[in-house]
Amino acid sequence: MRLEETDQLSRTIAAPLDAPLALVAKVRGALRLRAVNTQAQALGIAPGQTLADARALHPDLQVADMDEEADRHWLKRLAEHCIAWSPLTTTAPPDGITLDITGGEHLFGGEAGLAAQAEDAFTAIGMTVRVAVAATAQGAQALARHAPLPIRDEREALRALPVLALGLEDEATLALRRAGLKTIGDVAARPAASIAARFGAEAMTALRRLLGEEQAPITPITQPEPLHFERRFAEPVALQASIAACFLSLLHEAARTMEERDLGGRRFVLTLFRSDGARRRLAIETGLPTRDTASVLRLFDERIAALADPLDPGFGYDRITLFLPVTELLVASQPALDGNAQDTAALADLIDRLSTRLGPASLCRLAPQDSHIPEQAQLALPAIHERMPVPWPQPSAGEPPIRPLFLFDPPQPVEVIAEVPDGPPHRFRWRRKLHEVRLYEGPERIASEWWRRKGGEAPGKGGLTRDYYRIEDARGRRYWIFRHGLYEEKPDPRQGPRWYMHGLFA
């Protein structure tokens, strides 16, 4: 027995669910509809139409690009969940999943019960599904795709299918239709030899498979066994040494398994189950995939040392598990002679250790961000996730530094005396000290990001402009000071614009 599901795969787009929607793709230079939802179907829009024709019929048709890769991926994920019903499960692209349920359907209440369960499960996640059961995979696929549901008599239903269900090439299908053979039953009624002579041997094979006269095995998808290792104890263990030894043996077992599969762990989760039901979870992460037990053990030591409340075995642990949720390909390789690989590994090891001890957000790599607002120009990314050096733009030669080494966040208010209202500062008071301005350069005018504000395009609503001055005081200290708002922007009617210390130059 086989069961087949056909899904109309659609993606989440920003449109109301009940609006007509079509997915389009470029076919021979024209945008054609590849899939439509039921609302669009009701309006007479069908796959295969050009987008221009469909738009002419219904200008308010919502359109999104077909993403075949995402659909394939989604189909595979759905198929992986179907393994719950049968281990022999495979995808039938573009929109089907085939399950070989022979001998297993009674566990779910027979064919009908299994079909109902599958339908419920897919409806629950918002998928439309058509389920059909037939003697062969091809028969089930054809019924699910082309037959009117529900199916009362499998044999009759198969014979009533259009010749399109044979899944032959367009030319052969057209030739069958031209010969007056509209349904599978018509084709099956003809002598096999003449069909094979006129439409090729594959037409006969397809027909036999559809009618259940010939079996074709399916290739089930395989799922790697999760990397989950555990030790159970008849008597709870509380001794530090026993726990450590058990953990070490778990790590060795994990390393052996990973080596067989050419994998390295990126995330290790240790769970300690106490005999009174309490459970303690410890997780570490590494920047590079690893199966080196010593370095993983050291990271766990760091993690345990950094715990706010220490591990308390109480009356002992009765179960210890190690789970590796994130793994990556790690092929054993010969070390390069220049020692670069060794350096990379040593640096990754240091980053792992410091990130585990201090927390991943404490050790950062600075990456440029596309913004002209100074405090948003850089992004601090956790070094454990950002392995490669990030390129930064080079400053232009011959110029003094125009951006400060340190930035205050938030900027610190300063009292400024300027000679003219919109002019540069003359002297200023910062951190209770008075500074005389000796040299200055500016203003460098940085406008606010008015396009990010609601209604920011209206005059006076876009936020205040900043006028930055590079300043050196009498003692040679270099500052970056800005005036928040121009005089004509009237930031504060009583006081005029405020000044802020934003950064320090070397």
Next chain:
Amino acid sequence: MHDRAAPAEAPRRAFGIASLDATLGGGLARGRVHEVYAAESDDAASATGFTVGAAIGMVDPGRTVLWLRTLRAARLGGVAQANGWSELGGAPGHGLVGVVGDATALLRAAVDALRCTALGAVIVESWGTMRELDLTASRRLALATEQSGVPLLLLRHDASPVPSAAQTRWQVAAAPSQALPGHAPGRPTFDVTLLRQRSGPSGFDWRLEWDRDQRMFREAPLSGVVVPFSACGQVATGGNGSAFPDDRRAA
């Protein structure tokens, strides 16, 4: 163990300034601890600029520089900016910035980092007196840097010098820069004092200007009051102590 007692001669990176390199015996040594004190807390950015410049001189291109700061330094001194780092000629893309809660964690992270030979240099920045950095801790840092050859630049703001195992100790203050046309501030300029040097002369002042394009320090053109020592052969026998009083700041 004998190399611990008498560490092998470390490779040096010259400043490119004759008098400075002669005093240091050829330049700043890699694989040693160098302390940089800000003269006043307002000179923190200048001291950092000098340190970043010294690090750029000591690091081979493509090597990672680890900059460890205490939470207090990040709060008082401001957020370290990759743009500003790059404006000084550094490669912030190859840099890592770590912010550490307290001094103990800072020193522990520094020792771990110094043992990693893949790093180009380690900059450790702290604010205020750090009781945890006693002679033992300092010696531990020195041993780690001697063994790996990774230089440690220990940047200290708002602190007064304490005995340590550092190779050199510097004091850095901001100095007026050579103005550009239009009264614009020029290149970063520092008043640098070599407070102490292990088995070498010390107590000299220089006014240095950081040339970003050449990635090196230059002696700043003099502007009146300051007369720095140009030749120091005459005081090379002076030993550890301060051979000359620091009369500039008094002037």
